[in-house]
């Protein structure tokens with residue numbers, strides 16, 4: 001990927017002329033890429049002399065707790081003092097990382113929109129066309145926002161400014177968003193970037209253990225339960241899905257992030273090319289979708305669940321109960337893939 005000179009010039013113009021108040025915002029239910037890209041970009045902005053803060057709508061998953069600077073990430077939902085809203089109100093610049101619709105940030109979104117003075121810059125790799133930004137760095141073909149931030153740092157400040165904690169944060173984002181380097185959007189240049197992060201001291205076995213072997217016992221038991229009791233495989237379509245109701249989540253003392261990665265398990269079954277997970281929350285059912293090859297779950301998520309994302313990883317919401325959601329999904333699968341072999345006769 002190449003960042004064009006004109007956008008870079010505009011970014012530099014926005015950041016020039018003395019220290020600025022800057023907010024680095026990422027999406028609801030922040031994942032490794034959201035947090036990793038934000039922490040790294042904030043560090044660069046700070047090194048450039050700016051007063052920069054990371055803010056997310058709700059709490060990040062506990063398996064990221066070990067990351068440098070993470071305790072300084074502002075969680076908008078948990079801030080009863082209004083301090084985060086004040087900081088956003090005073091900000092000169094707002095960077096939006098790893099999502100492209102401010103409307104999806106719920107309460108945090110309206111707080112951002114209330115600040116009409118701040119310029120909004122997007123850095124993202126989701127497919128939906130971005131709207132309402134003053135400057136856009138959107139590269140939907142790239143594996144992660146963290147990789148885009150790496151390329152941006154390379155051009156904007158130079159990689160000498162990338163210190164160990166920032167390199168580690170970017171590695172976490174790239175690793176988690178590529179399924180530990182197993183998805184289809186990997187390039188030789190991405191591995192050159194990763195090689196550079198390793199040169200900066202990134203300790204891969206340590207990070208792997210921290211992210212993938214840092215779960216609670218109840219999370220592992222919930223996974224076993226979800227797969228054994230709550231997974232359905234629609235063999236004729238090569239589709240598998242998992243349901244998790246609120247009562248079940250309570251039984252396993254569910255914490256945000258606990259279901260991270262569950263949706264990938266049906267895809268590990270031979271012949272399954274699309275998987276879904278339905279996670280019940282108080283307000284709606286969160287729908288996660290994954291696929292292999294050219295099965296486009298971005299299209300599926302848009303068409304049937306009012307969402308979107310990437311070709312092989314997308315999400316949406318359902319506002320009816322679990323039984324109705326599953327029925328809607330089954331019908332959607334039949335329509336999306338056409339009649340199965342058995343139905344054809």
Ligand SMILES: [Mn+2]
Pocket residue numbers: 033034098125143144145177
């Ligand atoms: Mn991402």
